[in-house]
Amino acid sequence: MGRFIVRRIGLALITLALLSVLVFIGTQLLPGDVGRRVLGPFATQESVDILNARLGTDRPLLVQYTDWIGGAVTGDLGDSITLARPVTELVGRALLNSAKLGALAFVIVVPLSILGGILAALRRGKLVDRIVTVGGLSATVIPEFVSGIILILVFAVTLGWLPGTASAPRGSGFLTQLRHLILPAMCLVLVLFGYIARITRAGVIEALEADYTRTAILKGLPRSIVIRREVLRNALLPTIAVVASQVGYLIGGLVIVETLFSYQGIGQLLVGAARNADFPLLAGGVLVVGAVFQVSMLLADLSYSWLNPRIRLGGSG
Amino acid sequence: MKAKKSVRDRLRLDAIRRRATPIENHIIDEYAAGKITRRDFIRRGTIIGMSVSVLGFVATACATDEGATTTLAGGPTTTGGSGTTGGPTTTGATGTSGSTGAGAIRAAMITPAGAIDPVLTNDEGRLAILGQTGQYLAFSDAELNLIPVLAESWEPNDTLDVWTFNLRQGVTYHDGSPMVADDVVAVFTNIASGNAASAYETFGVTPENIVAIDEATVEFTLAQPNGSFPFFVSSDNYNGIIVPASFWDSYAEGSYETEFPGTGIWQIENHEPGVSASFVKNQNYWGDNAAQPEQLEVIFFADEAVAVTAFQEGRVDVIPHISSSGGQALLESPDATVASIPTAQHRQVYFDTSAPPFNDKRVRQAVALTLNRQVLIDGLLAGFGTVGNDHPIWEFFPMFSQDTPAQRAEDLAAAQGLLDAAGLGAFEAPLHTLVFAEVEDLAQLIAASAAQVGITLNLGVFDSGTYYNDYWLAAAGSMGIVNYGHRGVPNVYLAAPLLSDGTWNASHWVNETYDDLYNQFASAPDLDIQRQLSGELQTLLNDEVPFIVPYFVDHISITQPNFSGLVVTGMGHVDLVNASVS
Numbered sequence: 001m002g003r004f005i006v007r008r009i010g011l012a013l014i015t016l017a018l019l020s021v022l023v024f025i026g027t028q029l030l031p032g033d034v035g036r037r038v039l040g041p042f043a044t045q046e047s048v049d050i051l052n053a054r055l056g057t058d059r060p061l062l063v064q065y066t067d068w069i070g071g072a073v074t075g076d077l078g079d080s081i082t083l084a085r086p087v088t089e090l091v092g093r094a095l096l097n098s099a100k101l102g103a104l105a106f107v108i109v110v111p112l113s114i115l116g117g118i119l120a121a122l123r124r125g126k127l128v129d130r131i132v133t134v135g136g137l138s139a140t141v142i143p144e145f146v147s148g149i150i151l152i153l154v155f156a157v158t159l160g161w162l163p164g165t166a167s168a169p170r171g172s173g174f175l176t177q178l179r180h181l182i183l184p185a186m187c188l189v190l191v192l193f194g195y196i197a198r199i200t201r202a203g204v205i206e207a208l209e210a211d212y213t214r215t216a217i218l219k220g221l222p223r224s225i226v227i228r229r230e231v232l233r234n235a236l237l238p239t240i241a242v243v244a245s246q247v248g249y250l251i252g253g254l255v256i257v258e259t260l261f262s263y264q265g266i267g268q269l270l271v272g273a274a275r276n277a278d279f280p281l282l283a284g285g286v287l288v289v290g291a292v293f294q295v296s297m298l299l300a301d302l303s304y305s306w307l308n309p310r311i312r313l314g315g316s317g
Numbered sequence: 318m319k320a321k322k323s324v325r326d327r328l329r330l331d332a333i334r335r336r337a338t339p340i341e342n343h344i345i346d347e348y349a350a351g352k353i354t355r356r357d358f359i360r361r362g363t364i365i366g367m368s369v370s371v372l373g374f375v376a377t378a379c380a381t382d383e384g385a386t387t388t389l390a391g392g393p394t395t396t397g398g399s400g401t402t403g404g405p406t407t408t409g410a411t412g413t414s415g416s417t418g419a420g421a422i423r424a425a426m427i428t429p430a431g432a433i434d435p436v437l438t439n440d441e442g443r444l445a446i447l448g449q450t451g452q453y454l455a456f457s458d459a460e461l462n463l464i465p466v467l468a469e470s471w472e473p474n475d476t477l478d479v480w481t482f483n484l485r486q487g488v489t490y491h492d493g494s495p496m497v498a499d500d501v502v503a504v505f506t507n508i509a510s511g512n513a514a515s516a517y518e519t520f521g522v523t524p525e526n527i528v529a530i531d532e533a534t535v536e537f538t539l540a541q542p543n544g545s546f547p548f549f550v551s552s553d554n555y556n557g558i559i560v561p562a563s564f565w566d567s568y569a570e571g572s573y574e575t576e577f578p579g580t581g582i583w584q585i586e587n588h589e590p591g592v593s594a595s596f597v598k599n600q601n602y603w604g605d606n607a608a609q610p611e612q613l614e615v616i617f618f619a620d621e622a623v624a625v626t627a628f629q630e631g632r633v634d635v636i637p638h639i640s641s642s643g644g645q646a647l648l649e650s651p652d653a654t655v656a657s658i659p660t661a662q663h664r665q666v667y668f669d670t671s672a673p674p675f676n677d678k679r680v681r682q683a684v685a686l687t688l689n690r691q692v693l694i695d696g697l698l699a700g701f702g703t704v705g706n707d708h709p710i711w712e713f714f715p716m717f718s719q720d721t722p723a724q725r726a727e728d729l730a731a732a733q734g735l736l737d738a739a740g741l742g743a744f745e746a747p748l749h750t751l752v753f754a755e756v757e758d759l760a761q762l763i764a765a766s767a768a769q770v771g772i773t774l775n776l777g778v779f780d781s782g783t784y785y786n787d788y789w790l791a792a793a794g795s796m797g798i799v800n801y802g803h804r805g806v807p808n809v810y811l812a813a814p815l816l817s818d819g820t821w822n823a824s825h826w827v828n829e830t831y832d833d834l835y836n837q838f839a840s841a842p843d844l845d846i847q848r849q850l851s852g853e854l855q856t857l858l859n860d861e862v863p864f865i866v867p868y869f870v871d872h873i874s875i876t877q878p879n880f881s882g883l884v885v886t887g888m889g890h891v892d893l894v895n896a897s898v899s
Contacts, residue, residue, distance in 0.1 A: 033786065038437060039437065039439060040440070043439070047515050081570075082430070082431035084431070084572075085590065149622070152626050156626060156630055157626060157630060163630065163632075164626040164630055165627060167616070170589075170593070170595070259619060259623075260623070262618060262619070264589075264592045268591075269591075275782070276782075
C-alpha cells in the first residue's frame with residue numbers, strides 16, 4: 001500500500017510538472033502583446049514598451065519560465081498582470097469560493113444520485129426506474145445556462161424564495177452564504193444527478209446478476225443483507241471513480257454557473273486571465289486546479305483500492 | 318423699467334467685452350451675429366474657459382431669435398460651485414433630489430477590466446469607479462459642456478498653444494491634505510509624457526511643457542495650437558484623475574487600490590476585485606454634497622444578465638449603463654425607468670483602401686448604399702441610436718455642419734450601377750471583426766446587405782486581443798469593424814483613423830486634401846470656421862468612404878421607479894451626488 005501511494009504521488013508530481021510546461025507554452029501561444037493587452041489599443045507604443053519591460057514579458061521565454069517555475073516551487077506564483085495582486089491571494093480566494101459551491105453540490109448530489117441509482121436498479125423497468133433514468137438524463141443534457149436561467153427566473157425573480165446570485169453580502173453568516181449557494185448548487189445537481197445515478201444503477205444491476213449474489217441468495221441470506229454486503233460493495237466501485245472524477249469539474253469547470261450567478265470562483269478567474277493574456281494568473285490558477293484534481297484522483301484511487309483488494313495488491317490478484 | 322434694464326445690461330456687456338480676450342470676444346461676436354446658437358455659444362465658451370455666469374449673462378443679453386432656440390436642454394446646469402452636475406437630457410433619470418441624503422444606494426456596474434488604476438484604465442468599468450473617488454480638472458457632461466471641477470477657470474493665449482488653468486482653492490484629498498498645482502503637474506507629466514506606462518490617449522496634443530506657475534496655477538504649453546485642449550485634461554481623458562504628487566513616489570501597477578486617493582464625493586470603504594466595492598460619503602467634500610446619500614454599494618457584473626436579475630429581484634437601485642440587447646428584459650418593463658442619452662460612440666466599418674477591390678471608392682460607396690441604417694438601429698439597438706452618414710462627426714457636436722452632405726440611404730440600384738461602372742462582377746472579400754456588443758450581428762447584417770448586389774463577405778470574428786493584434790491594422794483587401802467610444806470633441810475620430818500617417822488608420826487611406834483640412838480644423842479657434850471646415854470634411858469622407866459609420870449608439874440607463882438623481886455621460890461616467898431612493 002505504501003509503495004502504491006508513493007508511486008501515485010510521484011506520478012502526480014510528474015503530471016503537474018508537465019502541466020506547468022504545457023500551460024506556459026499555451027499562454028505564450030495566446031495572441032497579442034501583453035503590454036498592449038493591458039493598456040489597450042489606444043496607448044502609445046512607448047507606454048506599451050515600458051510596461052513590457054516592467055513586467056518582464058520582453059525577456060526570452062526560457063528565462064520567463066524558469067523564473068516563474070522557480071517561484072512556484074517556493075509557493076510564490078508572482079503577481080497578476082491585470083489585477084496587480086499576488087496570484088496566490090487571488091487564486092486562494094477564488095478556490096475557496098469554488099470549494100464552497102462544489103462541496104454543497106457534492107453533499108446534495110452524491111447521496112441523492114446513489115440512492116436514485118439503487119432504487120432504479122432494484123425497481124428495474126418500473127416507474128421509479130423510468131423517472132430516474134429518463135428524468136436524470138434529460139436534466140443532464142440541459143446546458144447549465146438554460147437550467148440556471150430557469151432556476152433564477154422561477155425561484156429568484158418570480159417566487160422570490162432564494163437569491164439569484166451566489167455572492168452573499170460582505171460579512172454574511174454561514175446560513176446566508178448557504179442560502180445564496182442553493183440555486184447554483186441545484187444547477188450542478190441537475191447536471192450530475194443523471195450521470196452518477198445511471199452509473200450506480202448499472203453497477204447495481206450487474207452485481208445483482210452476478211454469481212456471488214445468486215449464491216448468497218441461494219444460501220438463504222435475507223435480501224437486505226445480500227444487497228448491503230454483496231451488491232452495494234461491488235456495485236459502488238465504478239460510482240466512486242466517477243464521483244471522484246467530477247471533483248475537478250466541480251472545482252475548475254464551473255465557468256458558466258459562476259458567470260450566471262455572479263460568483264467569483266476559480267473558473268471565472270481563469271477565463272478572465274486567459275482573455276487578458278494574464279500569464280502568471282492563468283498559469284498559477286491552472287497549476288493549482290491541476291493539483292486539486294490530482295489530490296482528488298489520488299484519494300479516489302486510495303478509496304477504490306481499499307474497496308477493491310485486486311488493485312491494492314498490485315494487480316497480482 | 319425695461320429700457321433701464323437694457324441700458325444696464327449693455328453697460329455690463331461692454332465691461333465684459335473690455336475684459337474679454339480676443340478669442341472670447343470673437344465667440345461673443347459670432348453669437349451676437351446669429352452665426353452660432355445659444356447652445357453652441359455656451360459649449361464653446363466653456364471650452365475656452367469663460368465663466369458660466371458670464372456666459373449666461375451674455376447669452377441672454379445678446380440673444381437673437383435664432384440663437385434662443387435649443388434642441389437639447391441648453392447650457393450647463395451648474396453654478397460653477399459644484400463640479401459634476403451637468404444633467405443628461407432624459408426624462409426619468411434627471412430628477413432633482415430634495416432628500417436629506419440619508420441611506421445607501423446600490424448600483425450594478427460593469428466589471429473593471431483590471432486593477433483600478435488611473436494610469437492603466439482604458440475601459441468603462443474602471444473609469445466609472447475612478448470617478449467615484451477621484452475628480453478631473455473639468456467634467457465633460459452629456460451635453461458636451463465643459464464644467465469646471467478642480468480647475469475653477471482656464472484661458473488660452475491668443476495663439477491657442479499655451480493654456481493656463483486656475484485651480485480651485487480649499488480642495489482637500491480624502492486624507493485632508495490640500496490639492497495643489499504640483500499634483501496636477503505630476504499627474505500629466507506622468508501619464509502624458511511617457512514617464513508611466515499609461516493608457517492615456519495623447520491624440521497628438523501631448524503637452525511639451527507643464528509647469529506650476531504658483532500653488533494654484535498650472536500652465537500647459539502645446540507643440541501645436543489646439544482650440545479644444547481643455548477636453549484633453551477633462552473627464553474625457555479619464556486617466557487624468559488628480560491624485561497627490563506623493564502618489565507617484567511609490568507608484569506601481571495597481572497601487573491606487575490601496576487607498577483610492579482623490580478629492581471625489583466618495584471615499585473607498587471596501588473593494589473586492591471583480592465582485593463589489595463600497596463607498597462612504599466624503600464628509601469634507603469641497604462642494605455642495607448635502608443631498609448625497611451616506612453610502613454607495615456597487616456590485617460588478619461581467620454578464621449583463623446578472624445585472625438584470627439583480628435589478629428584477631430588487632437587489633440594485635440603478636444600472637447606470639446597459640446595452641439594448643443585454644437590458645432587453647427591462648426596456649419594456651413597467652417596473653423599470655429607462656433613460657437614454659445620445660452619444661458619439663459609433664462603429665467604423667472600414668475598407669482597406671490600399672488594395673483591390675476596395676481601392677476603388679465606387680465599390681466602397683456601393684457597399685455603403687446596401688445598408689438600411691434605420692433597420693440596423695431598430696434590429697440591433699432596439700431603436701437606441703441615431704443614423705450615421707459615413708463620417709464620424711456626430712450631429713450633436715457644435716461644429717457639425719447641417720447642410721452637407723445628404724443622408725446616404727439604401728439604394729440597391731445605385732449600388733449595382735457603381736459596381737458595374739467599376740467593372741466588377743460578383744466578388745468575395747473578408748470582413749473581420751471582434752466580439753463586442755452587437756458588432757458580430759452587425760457584421761452578419763452587412764454581409765447579408767452586400768449579398769444583395771453580389772458581394773460575398775466572408776466573416777471572421779475574433780476576441781478583441783486577437784483582433785486588435787492580428788487583423789485591425791493589417792487589413793489586406795478586407796473590411797473590418799471597430800468601435801470608437803464617446804468623446805466630447807471629434808478630434809480623436811478625425812485624426813488617428815483618418816490622417817495619412819494616423820496611428821489607427823486601418824483603412825490605409827491616404828488623402829492629402831483631408832490631412833490639410835484636418836490640420837486647419839484642429840487649430841481653428843473660431844467655431845464658424847470649424848463648422849465650415851467640418852462641412853468640407855463631412856462631404857469628403859462621405860464621398861470617399863474610407864469607412865462606413867452606420868449609426869451612433871445611445872447610452873441606456875435603468876433605474877428603479879423610486880430612484881432619482883442619476884447623472885451619466887456618453888463616455889460612461891456616473892455621478893450619484895444627488896441620487897436618492899424614495
